[in-house]
Amino acid sequence: MATVRLIRNIGLDDAATSTQTSTVNEPTAASAGDRVFVTGNWFASRSTDSGASWTLVDPFTTLPPAAGGFCCDQVVLYDPGRDIWIWILQYIRSGTSNVFRVAVSAGNDLGSWHWWDFAPQALDATWTDLWFDYPDAAVSANHLYITFNAFNSADSWQRAVVFKLPLDTLASAGSLGYQWWSTTTHGSLRLTQGSTSSMYFASHNAGTQLRVFGWPDGSNTIAWFDVTVSAWNPGPYSAPGPGGVEWLGRLDSRITGAWLSGTRTGFLWTAAARSGRPMPYVKAAMVETATQSLVEEPDIWNAESAFAYPAACPNAQGVVGVSLFFGGGPRQPEHVVGFRDGGAWRLVITRSSTHGPPGGAWGDYLSCKRAHPESSEWVASGFTLQDGTDRRNVEPQFVHFGVG
Amino acid sequence: MSDGTDRPKSEHAQDAALAHAGEPQRSSEAREARADEQAPSREELDACEERVTRPRKPMGPTNEVEQTLPEEP
Numbered sequence: 036m037a038t039v040r041l042i043r044n045i046g047l048d049d050a051a052t053s054t055q056t057s058t059v060n061e062p063t064a065a066s067a068g069d070r071v072f073v074t075g076n077w078f079a080s081r082s083t084d085s086g087a088s089w090t091l092v093d094p095f096t097t098l099p100p101a102a103g104g105f106c107c108d109q110v111v112l113y114d115p116g117r118d119i120w121i122w123i124l125q126y127i128r129s130g131t132s133n134v135f136r137v138a139v140s141a142g143n144d145l146g147s148w149h150w151w152d153f154a155p156q157a158l159d160a161t162w163t164d165l166w167f168d169y170p171d172a173a174v175s176a177n178h179l180y181i182t183f184n185a186f187n188s189a190d191s192w193q194r195a196v197v198f199k200l201p202l203d204t205l206a207s208a209g210s211l212g213y214q215w216w217s218t219t220t221h222g223s224l225r226l227t228q229g230s231t232s233s234m235y236f237a238s239h240n241a242g243t244q245l246r247v248f249g250w251p252d253g254s255n256t257i258a259w260f261d262v263t264v265s266a267w268n269p270g271p272y273s274a275p276g277p278g279g280v281e282w283l284g285r286l287d288s289r290i291t292g293a294w295l296s297g298t299r300t301g302f303l304w305t306a307a308a309r310s311g312r313p314m315p316y317v318k319a320a321m322v323e324t325a326t327q328s329l330v331e332e333p334d335i336w337n338a339e340s341a342f343a344y345p346a347a348c349p350n351a352q353g354v355v356g357v358s359l360f361f362g363g364g365p366r367q368p369e370h371v372v373g374f375r376d377g378g379a380w381r382l383v384i385t386r387s388s389t390h391g392p393p394g395g396a397w398g399d400y401l402s403c404k405r406a407h408p409e410s411s412e413w414v415a416s417g418f419t420l421q422d423g424t425d426r427r428n429v430e431p432q433f434v435h436f437g438v439g
Numbered sequence: 440m441s442d443g444t445d446r447p448k449s450e451h452a453q454d455a456a457l458a459h460a461g462e463p464q465r466s467s468e469a470r471e472a473r474a475d476e477q478a479p480s481r482e483e484l485d486a487c488e489e490r491v492t493r494p495r496k497p498m499g500p501t502n503e504v505e506q507t508l509p510e511e512p
Contacts, residue, residue: 059491095477095479212457223498257453259451285495426485
């Protein structure tokens with residue numbers, strides 16, 4: 036039986052984050068050899084020695100301000116094809132609109148950035164009462180894909196937008212032309228990690244249907260099909276831990292993990308308890324894109340504690356790695372990583388919280404990416420609470436793992 | 440739609456739009472922050488924590504039929 040091998044498992048201390056941490060931490064991580072970049076609410080930190088030491092890259096001040104100033108959500112990626120880091124930052128509304136920024140740095144630098152800002156009005160001049168929130172990002176062979184939800188000033192969901200940016204232009208700092216597409220029927224679109232010639236993304240239809248979208252790298256056409264999955268429960272979510280402390284107070288059923296391996300896509304989200312699943316669990320749906328059919332539903336579940344907030348990515352051999360949380364019942368929230376091994380998930384706890392969060396606040400997303408140059412391995416982000424319940428007690432976790 | 444070159448086989452399809460962001464802005468690690476762009480104070484981040492831990496914004500349409508609550512007589 037294969038086991039999970041933790042190659043690096045590092046908690047980021049107060050110096051690495053300057054205690055600019057939140058219990059809704061939303062950490063992401065990427066690596067290239069000894070160089071590591073980790074983001075989260077509201078910090079970024081880099082290491083050039085595999086995580087032995089860290090330098091704060093303050094998202095409030097490293098780059099000049101935009102809109103109402105740096106807000107919160109961030110995503111970091113590394114594109115090995117062009118040896119570039121990609122740092123996506125969300126900014127606060129100024130009036131009724133905001134921007135997000137795509138910043139790019141050379142792989143061996145991680146200090147000198149060039150960037151583009153994207154406002155809703157750049158897509159449609161009438162979108163003046165619209166602001167971007169909740170990013171996801173993934174690279175294919177030749178493009179960076181980014182998704183955002185868009186809300187109006189009353190915080191009512193209006194649409195989701197997908198951006199397709201050429202990686203060559205991002206790397207060369209040239210004049211950037213790009214493609215974009217928007218939908219008013221599906222939100223929180225999640226992109227497949229591991230894509231090469233086509234990007235896929237998905238969202239729920241009503242009930243047990245998923246809508247799977249495909250956008251070939253060499254095309255400007257987005258197509259979609261629907262797949263029916265087995266019954267699942269979209270909430271409410273609850274998994275109180277020791278002392279009755281709830282940690283799933285913000286959870287919903289949006290898809291948070293997606294991957295492409297060969298012609299098969301996989302999608303993960305958190306489902307609430309139901310018959311046969313006594314605790315919230317990770318619902319999985321694997322879809323064969325060639326036949327547009329559901330092929331497998333390898334849930335991640337446990338009878339005693341909940342699994343939640345999954346992220347996923349395939350390694351170079353197509354083995355799916357995951358990063359997620361485990362908690363409730365006898366457990367405070369724990370960060371877990373692992374991979375799909377034949378018909379089973381092999382998981383290992385990277386770190387356990389000493390406390391549960393106040394007010395049920397946890398989430399909202401994690402990351403799992405292919406390691407570079409060790410492409411059979413993965414790097415993941417997580418976080419735990421250590422020695423207290425204050426936001427300053429949050430310790431982000433950087434994990435490099437492989438098959439043992 | 441798996442080979443990246445063929446037109447998608449689905450009958451459900453839309454074309455993307457084109458846009459232009461132009462040349463990038465640039466910076467360097469040595470950039471000094473202006474006085475009005477300092478990192479927020481501990482108290483300001485505590486206020487951020489209060490805001491970010493509020494109930495989550497909608498994830499998008501769920502297309503679920505809403506519950507019905509009869510009026511009291």
